[in-house]
Amino acid sequence: MSEYKGILDHIDRYVELSDSEIEEFISILKTTRVKKRQFIVQPGFVSEYRNYIVEGAVRVFYLDDQGKEHTVIIAIEDYFFTDFYSYIHRTPAEYYAEALEDSIILQMKYEDVEKLCSRIHALSQYFRLFTERSMAYSYKRTISNISKTTEERYWEYVNKYPEIANRVPQYVLASYLGISPESISRIRSRS
Amino acid sequence: MSEYKGILDHIDRYVELSDSEIEEFISILKTTRVKKRQFIVQPGFVSEYRNYIVEGAVRVFYLDDQGKEHTVIIAIEDYFFTDFYSYIHRTPAEYYAEALEDSIILQMKYEDVEKLCSRIHALSQYFRLFTERSMAYSYKRTISNISKTTEERYWEYVNKYPEIANRVPQYVLASYLGISPESISRIRSRS
């Protein structure tokens, strides 16, 4: 059904699955609806799922000892999110995943993904190739974080992801870029 | 031979390869010796290889328009490095990879890795699992970059990787952590 179209297209960009493989894959997907402000992952609980967003927006953030939030991931349609460390190592999550809007997500359990990846070579390839691309992107974010000014980081993000920047609250963007909300406000007013 | 022991052990931590698969894998490895300060990857050229360090130390860094260096990866024995974006997308590298010591590295070409991963399910699994772990680590570095003070980042690194911190020049560590060398010097003298 149309609810799986997005994720199947996503897979299709990397590998080809047979019809029966697609069926097997779909069988491990659980569709979940979450309301705005609802938590999908919480510190203390293992992040059981890899989550794919069919519709809506989610952020993953870390709450430090001073009560400050630091956003690691901002995800909209066609993005994946999870507390990756918790998901892989089966340890309690350190991050929150919070719906920024009412959302529909597809959830796949760690064991199910691993089982399927062991059985279906193409699926393993898919996650490998996709994760390698995420990794390359992650290096770029790191470079940006350590080498650019707040203003440069802000405009870089806004130019690269205008739809996301317009869609999420500014304080979320601020905590993603490691900038104070006030500074973002000033950067915007300056232009 | 012993030169392959490290990488085979590395693989062994994730998956089991048959003897013939091991042989196939070894056949795509090229052993290269590089001298201190030699470049293994340079902007403008495609980063052809995934590189594994048998012995020595290497850093990957970005040179910005103001001539400042920003280190993305510091790698010693049993680590991989490459300009990942260039390697995956076959586009000219943006980073330098520079030997910090005389080093012995194992190089595997993109096409060879892809061909083998298509043929050998376990190898695909290996790279998938390993990259997923790298990814989880990468999020931690991001959090650290956007949420911690320079001093916290410095001590965090030194405690986590004391051997590396003692082995590489301080300006390299500084450019990895996004701190000025002077500040690192002051942080150290303060303790």
Place this chain on the structure above:
DNA sequence: TTTACTTCTTGATATAGGTCAAGCTATTTT
């Protein structure tokens, strides 16, 4: 349509940490 949250803006102030400069100390190289 008033009340109450939530988010954003603006101003005043403080400070972490960068930059510049100069000298010092190692470590290579000749």
Place this chain on the structure above:
DNA sequence: AAAATAGCTTGACCTATATCAAGAAGTAAA
């Protein structure tokens, strides 16, 4: 072992950006 190069330290200064505070503007709820 002298010369040269590379790396580290220290001091003085400066600026980008955080923090604090208070109000304005949106948005949702009652």
